[in-house]
Amino acid sequence: MHKRSVICLGKGLFGVALVGLLATPLLAAEVGSVDWSQVPVSKPRLFYPGQSSYEWLRIEDHKKASNEVKGGEACLKCHKGEQKSLGGILVEEGRLEPDPIDGKSGYKRIEVQAAHDAENIYLRVSWESDAEVEGNLGNFIRSEGGEWAFWGNHRQHETVLDEEQPAIYPDRLGIMIGDNSVPLYPEHGCWMTCHDSLVGMPEEADEDEVAEHPVIGKLYEKFGVKNEHVRKFLPGSRDDETSWDTVKAEGDLAALRKKGAFLDLIIWDASLTNPVDYAADFNVLEIKKVDAGDSPLLPNGKMIGGPEYMFDTAKVGYAALTEDDLNDPAKAKHLILGVNTAPYDAGAIEDGGLLPAHVLDPQKASGSAADVQAKGTWEDGTYTVVLSRKLDTGHPDDDIALKVGSIYTFGFSIHDDAAGKRAHQVSFPVTVSIGAGAADIQAVTLK
Numbered sequence: 001m002h003k004r005s006v007i008c009l010g011k012g013l014f015g016v017a018l019v020g021l022l023a024t025p026l027l028a029a030e031v032g033s034v035d036w037s038q039v040p041v042s043k044p045r046l047f048y049p050g051q052s053s054y055e056w057l058r059i060e061d062h063k064k065a066s067n068e069v070k071g072g073e074a075c076l077k078c079h080k081g082e083q084k085s086l087g088g089i090l091v092e093e094g095r096l097e098p099d100p101i102d103g104k105s106g107y108k109r110i111e112v113q114a115a116h117d118a119e120n121i122y123l124r125v126s127w128e129s130d131a132e133v134e135g136n137l138g139n140f141i142r143s144e145g146g147e148w149a150f151w152g153n154h155r156q157h158e159t160v161l162d163e164e165q166p167a168i169y170p171d172r173l174g175i176m177i178g179d180n181s182v183p184l185y186p187e188h189g190c191w192m193t194c195h196d197s198l199v200g201m202p203e204e205a206d207e208d209e210v211a212e213h214p215v216i217g218k219l220y221e222k223f224g225v226k227n228e229h230v231r232k233f234l235p236g237s238r239d240d241e242t243s244w245d246t247v248k249a250e251g252d253l254a255a256l257r258k259k260g261a262f263l264d265l266i267i268w269d270a271s272l273t274n275p276v277d278y279a280a281d282f283n284v285l286e287i288k289k290v291d292a293g294d295s296p297l298l299p300n301g302k303m304i305g306g307p308e309y310m311f312d313t314a315k316v317g318y319a320a321l322t323e324d325d326l327n328d329p330a331k332a333k334h335l336i337l338g339v340n341t342a343p344y345d346a347g348a349i350e351d352g353g354l355l356p357a358h359v360l361d362p363q364k365a366s367g368s369a370a371d372v373q374a375k376g377t378w379e380d381g382t383y384t385v386v387l388s389r390k391l392d393t394g395h396p397d398d399d400i401a402l403k404v405g406s407i408y409t410f411g412f413s414i415h416d417d418a419a420g421k422r423a424h425q426v427s428f429p430v431t432v433s434i435g436a437g438a439a440d441i442q443a444v445t446l447k
């Protein structure tokens with residue numbers, strides 16, 4: 001594959017990146033087509049946030065800062081350079097962390113590079129994993145005496161804490177994107193979506209109430225999601241901005257979307273999206289939900305109710321994995337339609353056999369849910385993920401249309417070492433300039 005080059009990179013009068021002549025001809029947008037050695041590296045600082053919800057930030061416990069936060073003061077106005085010490089405190093047991101994770105790191109520096117051309121944005125993100133092994137295992141189901149049961153869960157799940165199940169959960173990179181169309185998002189970033197009612201938070205909403213809620217419950221029904229927790233939402237989507245169940249009327253939400261008053265959320269997942277070169281594409285307004293269209297991810301039949309696919313023995317040498325196979329890097333861990341699957345045959349699987357609970361079908365990917373191409377690799381403990389997306393995806397209800405000449409606010413998050421839910425490291429707001437002058441990250445202009 002040819003690499004596109006960026007040469008003569010310099011700063012113009014207004015700090016705008018200038019790009020000179022091309023060394024190689026223009027190529028179609030492709031993940032991996034950018035010569036990253038020419039693109040400057042920024043190093044956002046991520047830290048463990050514990051239960052520091054948007055509600056907590058605006059009560060007196062947030063020392064002498066609650067009024068300032070309510071008044072719109074930026075986190076970084078007071079906390080610049082404090083990420084390492086904040087994370088060090090918050091990762092330990094304390095008022096904002098009732099369930100600490102042994103050995104979890106409170107601080108993580110990631111490396112980010114960005115580039116764009118007239119049509120696409122390209123990002124390259126790299127980080128050192130907390131775990132010593134690649135975290136590319138997803139949800140599994142296990143054959144037990146003719147029945148199927150889920151196998152493995154995230155590190156803080158009760159079945160893992162009780163040592164009934166192994167800690168198996170995929171590593172993830174989250175990128176939240178927005179601008180001041182969401183008032184205060186440039187100042188407060190991801191925290192605006194984090195509330196006490198979310199899973200693992202101090203006032204986790206009752207699952208039955210969530211299921212019965214006329215808007216949120218209905219949405220879950222529509223997505224076929226069984227696990228009924230409150231997910232990220234923006235205060236602007238509520239009549240009472242922090243209570244999960246006061247969702248604004250449909251017409252008001254539609255008007256907010258039309259104004260672009262929602263967030264874009266890309267989640268690259270080492271197991272559920274990476275094997276077929278995608279990242280998942282979500283948006284956050286009344287709830288965090290996957291964009292319209294079809295992602296390449298499908299449940300494997302009825303999962304514990306009976307899978308539809310197993311591995312194709314002729315292709316990979318086995319129908320199901322054993323527990324030992326999970327630690328063998330040479331063994332295929334993902335069912336990819338058209339590549340390594342065969343129709344499920346109960347007779348081919350021994351007791352204890354493991355199958356992925358999901359199937360990936362790259363042919364199915366279409367529409368807004370399939371806007372983000374991505375490829376991640378893991379080497380000696382370091383992930384490197386390259387992502388690309390159209391600046392304007394043409395899906396204005398789900399995606400923020402990025403414009404050349406603008407600055408956006410990004411929030412980065414990392415989940416690794418089988419961490420689930422809120423056990424991630426996150427960044428304070430990070431500014432990204434697409435040909436618009438000074439920012440934390442400059443997207444270099446490619447020709």
Ligand code: HEC
Pocket residue numbers: 049052057062063064065068069073074075076077078079082086089090096187188191
């Ligand atoms: C007006 C200044 C100010 C602003 C603005 C501010 N903070 Fe704070 N924050 C403080 C002070 C002071 C403390 C207590 C001392 C400390 O731990 O640094 C604190 C503590 C915290 C803690 C708890 C650390 C612990 O000891 O447990 C977190 C988490 C936090 N802030 C996050 C944020 C976030 C996120 C924002 C933006 C939404 C924010 N802060 C905005 C001043 C501020």
